[in-house]
Amino acid sequence: MKRPLILVSNDDGITSKGIRHLVETMKSLGEVVVVAPNSPQSGMGHAITIGNTLRLDPTDIYGSDVQAYECSGTPADCVKLAKHHVLKDRNADLIVSGINHGSNTSISVLYSGTMSAAIEGAVEGVPSIGFSLCDYGHDADFDHTLPYVKAIAEQVLKTGLPKYTTLNVNFPPKRNEDLKGVKICRQAHAKWQEEFDQRYDPNGRRYFWMAGNFVNHDKGEDNDEWAIANNYVSVVPCQFDLTAHHTISVLNDEWDINIK
Amino acid sequence: MKRPLILVSNDDGITSKGIRHLVETMKSLGEVVVVAPNSPQSGMGHAITIGNTLRLDPTDIYGSDVQAYECSGTPADCVKLAKHHVLKDRNADLIVSGINHGSNTSISVLYSGTMSAAIEGAVEGVPSIGFSLCDYGHDADFDHTLPYVKAIAEQVLKTGLPKYTTLNVNFPPKRNEDLKGVKICRQAHAKWQEEFDQRYDPNGRRYFWMAGNFVNHDKGEDNDEWAIANNYVSVVPCQFDLTAHHTISVLNDEWDINIK
Numbered sequence: 001m002k003r004p005l006i007l008v009s010n011d012d013g014i015t016s017k018g019i020r021h022l023v024e025t026m027k028s029l030g031e032v033v034v035v036a037p038n039s040p041q042s043g044m045g046h047a048i049t050i051g052n053t054l055r056l057d058p059t060d061i062y063g064s065d066v067q068a069y070e071c072s073g074t075p076a077d078c079v080k081l082a083k084h085h086v087l088k089d090r091n092a093d094l095i096v097s098g099i100n101h102g103s104n105t106s107i108s109v110l111y112s113g114t115m116s117a118a119i120e121g122a123v124e125g126v127p128s129i130g131f132s133l134c135d136y137g138h139d140a141d142f143d144h145t146l147p148y149v150k151a152i153a154e155q156v157l158k159t160g161l162p163k164y165t166t167l168n169v170n171f172p173p174k175r176n177e178d179l180k181g182v183k184i185c186r187q188a189h190a191k192w193q194e195e196f197d198q199r200y201d202p203n204g205r206r207y208f209w210m211a212g213n214f215v216n217h218d219k220g221e222d223n224d225e226w227a228i229a230n231n232y233v234s235v236v237p238c239q240f241d242l243t244a245h246h247t248i249s250v251l252n253d254e255w256d257i258n259i260k
Numbered sequence: 261m262k263r264p265l266i267l268v269s270n271d272d273g274i275t276s277k278g279i280r281h282l283v284e285t286m287k288s289l290g291e292v293v294v295v296a297p298n299s300p301q302s303g304m305g306h307a308i309t310i311g312n313t314l315r316l317d318p319t320d321i322y323g324s325d326v327q328a329y330e331c332s333g334t335p336a337d338c339v340k341l342a343k344h345h346v347l348k349d350r351n352a353d354l355i356v357s358g359i360n361h362g363s364n365t366s367i368s369v370l371y372s373g374t375m376s377a378a379i380e381g382a383v384e385g386v387p388s389i390g391f392s393l394c395d396y397g398h399d400a401d402f403d404h405t406l407p408y409v410k411a412i413a414e415q416v417l418k419t420g421l422p423k424y425t426t427l428n429v430n431f432p433p434k435r436n437e438d439l440k441g442v443k444i445c446r447q448a449h450a451k452w453q454e455e456f457d458q459r460y461d462p463n464g465r466r467y468f469w470m471a472g473n474f475v476n477h478d479k480g481e482d483n484d485e486w487a488i489a490n491n492y493v494s495v496v497p498c499q500f501d502l503t504a505h506h507t508i509s510v511l512n513d514e515w516d517i518n519i520k
Contacts (some may be wrong), residue, residue: 003447032459039343040311042310042311043307043308043309043310043311044305044307045304045305045306045307045308045376046305046306046370046371047303047304047305047306047307047308047371048303048304048305048371048470049301049470049471051300051302051303051435053459053467053468053469053483053507054456054467054468054470055466056463056466056468057466057469063520068501070461076305076371077470080454080456080470081456083454084348084454084455084456085456085458085468103483105293107383109502110305110306110379110383110502111308112498113305114282116305116446119370119502123367123451124451129481135396147519148517148519151517151519152517155515155516155517157404158517159514161507161514162504162507162510165504165507168502179519182515182517182518184511184512184515185505185508186503186505186508187501188504189501191383191384193339194343195342195344196314196340196341196344196345198345199313204316205315206315206316207312207313207314207315208315208316208341208345209314210308210309210310210337210340236502236503237492237503237504237508237510237511238343238502238503238504239369239502239507240447241372241446241447241448241449241496241502241503242370242379242428242496242498242500242502243426243446243496243499244422244497244498244499245446247421247422247425247497248444248445248446248481248497250422250497251444251495251497252404252444254419255350255415255419255442255444256410256415257408257411257415257441257442259407259408259439259441
């Protein structure tokens, strides 16, 4: 069988610990090409670079058997450049993003650079997975996640994914007990409750830091927050049609807009 | 009746023509507060500023009857700062974003800063609308859109929206015939086919510009691309749960992951 071609990206930057683990794990499954940001891009959501230029420079940090590039753009830019410039006529069999240093459960999927790379893969019709560890430490322990990263990637390489879907995979932080297994979940209904820390710079001008707490409003047990809290790996299949389909008939019933 | 409190933001920046039209139109409906980026933020998707500081400075460009602030952050940052710092204990009755200089139909909702402000409003449970004109010109003619902007905002102020939904409203460019009316639509299945224009800087280092064409794969007539092509105003109700709910049972059926 032909070795699968696997594109790896992330949002923490090409030198972060999480992507190094992901590259090592993918090397056991196929040919690996890395296109990842040259600086941290957390919270970049699905941003793309349209009013500015992009840099893409080869790097040998992953050795001679891994073609790797560092990119000045966002995670979505990296996947676009990989597809249309680096890979060109070759098609990736799998796109993986991460392993993110920090949770991307629930509403965080909207703000996540990690998931934007995976969603961009889904837009291109390539089976894609975003991996995140619910531990923000730069030296977080990823060892408990790696057998699952490999198994989930193998499963997707084997069976594919429904077209235009991607997986949002989150791992609990390393605890004293083994992970309990995988739960296929929906996205929990939770949100960030922001607080802004107001300060003054040395010139007396005001500035802010965004801070805040994650608040889970979801009482269900079929969602990713529940899975992580109960030491399961959460796998949420995601799609990118934002249409609230059930609302179309409501608006068609209720609205009465006549412009004379 | 109490005058409604309307928060206005956008992604083209606080001085763009589109937001100036939106502020003027909203002044006829209620008390207007503006928190908008101090520079263009197109293509920022749902990015937020978490590794850097934010500026928020008052400005009198909208006169003494409009409380206005320019912000160094993204559209999503603007809505968060507006809610948690500027408005504090007051609740907006409506959040409007735009009027964007350029289309946000179909897949562009993912990349759109305009829509990220509206989606952020929906996350906060506030009825929200993103408005976009399918004309990228800085001096585009918005006159044909304004009666619809007002009517749609009035309708939402009157009847609200289903909780956690927002509207993605796009207008055809000014043509020789009148707009035909409003179509409630789903998001078309279309994508950007990128091309990267490779150049070299004065030091001989390579860089890229992202370019490309919008390709519509959708043969349906119930979507926003069809509506715009046929001179209708498109209104797509949107939500922010990315779960591919129908895929959960597929994965539960097909997957077999056992980690020893």
